[in-house]
Amino acid sequence: MSKNVRSRKVHHNSRYEHNERAIYNAILILMGAYRGRITARQVAKSAGLTRQTIYNHHPNINQAIVNNEKALLQKFSSGLDQQIEKLSKVTTDTNGRIFYAIMIFMARHDDVFFPVCTNINNQGLLYQIVEVAYPRLEISWLPVGLPAPCAGSERVESYLHKSVGIIRRWGKSTHCNVRRGGRYINSLLRATEDAAQNRL
Known part of the structure; x- marks a missing residue:
């Protein structure tokens, strides 16, 4: 060629x-x-x-929305493990690396995610991003001996809702600026710990 x-x-x-x-x-x-x-x-x-x-x-606008969300989610999912590995030099906390990976992806696509974060009625894509990352999170759910709740359960949905709210506030307040994400990462880690201790 x-x-x-x-x-x-x-x-x-x-x-x-x-x-x-x-x-x-x-x-x-x-x-x-x-x-x-x-x-x-x-x-x-x-x-x-x-x-x-x-x-x-796209054949129509609804299909355009669906197609673009699928493409973004596929891109996020396919690069997530590699991004988490790269972040091992930034933090030893596995969950912290996952949350930073989410923020980095959103910052790279801020032209899409900043409008999502500023529109409280349009949070579906944020939920899907967090749902993709959820299985990789290390959460010691209580009580001991019972399996971790799966996505779709009330407990997990409550956790996802809390996490999406924190990520949305970060995106809206900082225009998806990862360098200003530290306190939001800490909030996400606290929410994860609260979920594990059944305090949500």
Whole structure:
């Protein structure tokens, strides 16, 4: 394959990804502003794209939301273990590394996550991110001898809700700035300890 063909493919892929993120970001902004149905025309105007570009990417707006969330979650999930390993130099606490990995991923995609964090009615993606990370957390659930509650149980849902609230406050207050995440990490670690001790 020639250099020009490779260069065009890379440019095409980066343009496609840029448009995807612009579409999703526009949808998030519009979801905060409109309670009703969002149209392709509104998304195109907000994203600075044509309606045809929107339809080239997705058959409809609802599918655009679903597709973009799936792609982000897949990207987060596939890189999570590697990111946690890299963070072993930052902290020896396994749970701390997991929470930092979440923040780093969100900071890298702040154009998507900052609008999510600022819109209290649009927290679904944050819940999905925390649900992906949950099985990796080290939580010594009580009482001793019983298995850890699985995702979907009332206890875990309460913990996820608390964690999402802390992450949302971090994203909103700091514009997804990892360097300003220390006290939020401490809050997440306390929430994890409270969950383990059945104090939530």
